Amino acid sequence: MDDTWAILFLAAQPDVEIVAVGAAHGNVPTAVAAANALRVLDVVGLDQVPVAVGHPVPLQQPLRTAEFVHGADGLGGRAGPPSPRRVSAESAAEQLVRLARQRPGELTLLALAPLTNIALALRMEPNLPRLLRRVVFMGGAFHVPGNVTAWAEANSAHDPEAAEEVLRAGFDLIMVPLDMTEHAWADASWLKRIADATAPAARFASSVLETYVALYSDAHGTVGCVLHDPLAAAIMVDESLATYKERQVMVELAGHARGATLIDERKFRVDHGGIPDQRTTVRIAATVDAATAMDRVHRALITSEAGQSSKAHMP
Numbered sequence: 290m291d292d293t294w295a296i297l298f299l300a301a302q303p304d305v306e307i308v309a310v311g312a313a314h315g316n317v318p319t320a321v322a323a324a325n326a327l328r329v330l331d332v333v334g335l336d337q338v339p340v341a342v343g344h345p346v347p348l349q350q351p352l353r354t355a356e357f358v359h360g361a362d363g364l365g366g367r368a369g370p371p372s373p374r375r376v377s378a379e380s381a382a383e384q385l386v387r388l389a390r391q392r393p394g395e396l397t398l399l400a401l402a403p404l405t406n407i408a409l410a411l412r413m414e415p416n417l418p419r420l421l422r423r424v425v426f427m428g429g430a431f432h433v434p435g436n437v438t439a440w441a442e443a444n445s446a447h448d449p450e451a452a453e454e455v456l457r458a459g460f461d462l463i464m465v466p467l468d469m470t471e472h473a474w475a476d477a478s479w480l481k482r483i484a485d486a487t488a489p490a491a492r493f494a495s496s497v498l499e500t501y502v503a504l505y506s507d508a509h510g511t512v513g514c515v516l517h518d519p520l521a522a523a524i525m526v527d528e529s530l531a532t533y534k535e536r537q538v539m540v541e542l543a544g545h546a547r548g549a550t551l552i553d554e555r556k557f558r559v560d561h562g563g564i565p566d567q568r569t570t571v572r573i574a575a576t577v578d579a580a581t582a583m584d585r586v587h588r589a590l591i592t593s594e595a596g597q598s599s600k601a602h603m604p
Contacts, residue, residue, distance in 0.1 A: 290359055290501040292316070292401050293329050294586065295518035297490040299399075300333040301589035302526055307335060308388060311381030313343045313402035315447045316355050317363035320345070322402075325363050327372035332493045336374060343381035343406040347448035355443065358504055365500040382409035389420035399525050400426040400455075401518045403444050408451035411458055418460040427521035428452065429466040429538065429550035431573070437548065442467050445540055446548030453540040456550075457568040464538065464573045465524055466550070469531065470517035472579035477512040479587065486591035494590055516586065523582040524574060530582050531574040537564040538571055 299305050310330070312323035323342045330338050346352045362368040377384060385406065388396060398421055400407060407424070411417050428444035430436070437446040445452040456462070480502065484495040498514065505514040524530050536552040552573070553563040 290365060290497050291516050291518040292322075293325070293364065293497060294494050294516055294590075295399070295401060295522040296326070296329050297333060297494055298519050298522050298586050298589045299526070300330075300335055301490065301592070305526060307338050308392075308396060309338060309377075309384055310340045311343050311384055311406050312340060312376075313381065313406055314345060314347070314352055314354065315402045315443060316359045318345065318352070318354060319343050321363050323376045324371055325368060327374050327376070328364070328368060329493070331372050331374070333490055336372075339377045339384065340374075341377040341379055341381040341384040344409055347403065347405055348408060348450040350448070350450075353437075353447060358501065360497075360500045364497040367497045367499075380409075381406040382413060385410040386414045386417065389414065389417055393420045394422055396421055397423045397425065397525060399522060400424060400428070401444070401521065403447040404428075404451040404455045405448045408448075408454040411454060418458050421460065424455075424460045424462045425465065425521055425525040426455075426462060427465045427470065427518050429464050429573075431466055431468055431550060431552060433466075433468050433471060435549065436467060438545070440541075440546040441548030442550065445550050449540050449542050449548045452548075452550070453542060456538045456540060456571060457566070459569045460571075462571040463524065463528070463533070464550075464571055465521040465531070465577075466573060467517070469574045469577040469579075470520050471515055472577055473516045473520040473583055474579075475513050475516055475583065479583065480513065482587065483590055488591055491590040516583070519586045520577065520579065520582050523585055524577070527585075530578045532576045533572040534575045535570040535572055537568050538573070539564050539568070 310326045326340045360366045430442040435441040437443045502514045506512045539551050541549040
């Protein structure tokens, strides 16, 4: 559901062009995610934006999905009829490589899922880190618990090998981890204002939330939910919403902490026991103005109209 809200938020931005969407496994199987992306784009009149189906399984582990959070159809049981459109003939990785080659240095990739497709695109085009302008990745957890295991956040845990490949590849990359997205709390009054709005995006966004809100409300003891992906989308549009620290990040690939994202926070340098190579640093969001970001998401949904022309890029 929060992926849906992120797309709806971006569709309402007058200076954002959604170039394409690549569907990934994670919340639901890849084909279901692709069908839902078509539905969401149709709601806001972006029925010319292509949706490509990504790789159906992680690189080296069995598929795990999270229907208990998002509903069997990925939209809280409210997906409705399928879009009349079809998905693209090319894969999500092929689509990403093609667009990056066609528009070198122009496109920002917003990654709201396991990084399987990006890792495969990187294998197809090793120059991808220089062809993309930037990658913004909603993923990782550093100083808070994970949400798949006690240590691992979902988008890294659902394909740790892919996350490790992408994080060491040299992209200009911003990570928006759980440490920050947990501040993007939508309480009951915030959600009611969305539910009471008449804009198509707001009506659709509110209609799919019941399962998601119920899970978070039960966990937190109060009505509301966390909007992880809309916060990452808001930061992609306006990086000044966060402050950042630059760190090398590696992903644990074995043991009970598999999928955990690791950084070396020691105040001194030694020749062992840290990140094992000279990988490029990434920027990790360290503080966030969540109140402003949530206000922007709110205003985008209640004022958006279907068919609004939308120009950051989201292949």
